[in-house]
Amino acid sequence: MKVNPEFFPLTQIATRFVDQLAQCRRLKLTVHEASEHHVLIELPYSSELIGYPDTGVIHGGVITTLMDTASGSAVVCSIYDHYHSLELSPTLDLRVDYMKPAEPNKPVYGFAECYKISSSVAFTRAIAYQDSIDDPIAHAVGSFMRISPEMIGDNFRQALLGKTGEQSPNVSPSTESQSKSETHTPGRSALLDVKEIVKQATELNDFSHLLAHVPYTNFIGMAVERFGDELVFRLPAKDDNIGNPTLPAIHGGVIAGFMEMSAIVQLMVFMNTSKVPKVVDFSIDYLRAGYHKDTFAECKITRQGRRVANVSIDCWQTSRKKLIATARAHFLID
Numbered sequence: 001m002k003v004n005p006e007f008f009p010l011t012q013i014a015t016r017f018v019d020q021l022a023q024c025r026r027l028k029l030t031v032h033e034a035s036e037h038h039v040l041i042e043l044p045y046s047s048e049l050i051g052y053p054d055t056g057v058i059h060g061g062v063i064t065t066l067m068d069t070a071s072g073s074a075v076v077c078s079i080y081d082h083y084h085s086l087e088l089s090p091t092l093d094l095r096v097d098y099m100k101p102a103e104p105n106k107p108v109y110g111f112a113e114c115y116k117i118s119s120s121v122a123f124t125r126a127i128a129y130q131d132s133i134d135d136p137i138a139h140a141v142g143s144f145m146r147i148s149p150e151m152i153g154d155n156f157r158q159a160l161l162g163k164t165g166e167q168s169p170n171v172s173p174s175t176e177s178q179s180k181s182e183t184h185t186p187g188r189s190a191l192l193d194v195k196e197i198v199k200q201a202t203e204l205n206d207f208s209h210l211l212a213h214v215p216y217t218n219f220i221g222m223a224v225e226r227f228g229d230e231l232v233f234r235l236p237a238k239d240d241n242i243g244n245p246t247l248p249a250i251h252g253g254v255i256a257g258f259m260e261m262s263a264i265v266q267l268m269v270f271m272n273t274s275k276v277p278k279v280v281d282f283s284i285d286y287l288r289a290g291y292h293k294d295t296f297a298e299c300k301i302t303r304q305g306r307r308v309a310n311v312s313i314d315c316w317q318t319s320r321k322k323l324i325a326t327a328r329a330h331f332l333i334d
Helices: 011-019 022-027 060-083 154-161 175-182 194-204 208-212 215-220 252-270
Strands: 030-034 039-043 050-052 091-098 108-117 121-129 138-145 223-227 230-235 242-244 278-286 295-304 308-316 323-332
Touching (some): 011 030, 011 060, 011 154, 022 242, 050 060, 060 108, 060 121, 060 215, 208 223, 230 252, 252 278, 252 308, 252 323
Antiparallel strands (some): 230 295, 308 323
């Protein structure tokens, strides 16, 4: 896709911003358009991102990462246009409503706009879609904290302005050729016997076999251990998961995906589901930076209906008393 800089003058800044984030490079996110009003980003399909192995549908956490990145990029562009300065704005909170699963073997697009900037907070809305923006996969609203431009660091600022003299590691001459090389048909697996897989994992007290069936858990490096009636989920420190290279800190979308997957496993184990639960909505509040270190999560099933379950998730690093994020979500079960 060719971009006319006269119509989308901030595309290069948005591209450089996204390309500085390790998780975004690994996802091969490509910025197509960026202006003071909006950002459009493409996520190519990959079998590594599958969250529902029996259908080939990518994990909801990947959609969250796409919209979080698009929203953050929109904030960067809007602030740059309004104030002629560059700021890094960490996510304060993000709510995602999932309307339908993304169709396998097709790219997903994230469209985001920063519609309001106050002295301390920027507000965004975003849509994820495939064939038409009028037929969305998911919708998100978020808020981002404004931080002093001095906090961005000279190296990162120069990289965003394109003054380092180095080509971004994610720049490719042709988006079309990139999509063709990265998009392939993995084939759908046979329908999973979720109850049998969970039963074996529980009896052996080894949940690695369960997680191995979900490629996305390997993509982010997730693990889980059981202590009595409690499951503790762990996201090991991994360079590919970094979203803020100046701290460094884990990408907010990775934290959200980790927490969402933790809730899914919690439901599979304790609700004896026959299918992988499907997320309906996910809302996360970021309380402090998730630094580049091991991260943990615990879940609580707070409400259950015949077809819908509500789960709350707490996430921390050094201490349970110092949470880095809390989330709540609804899932369809059976």
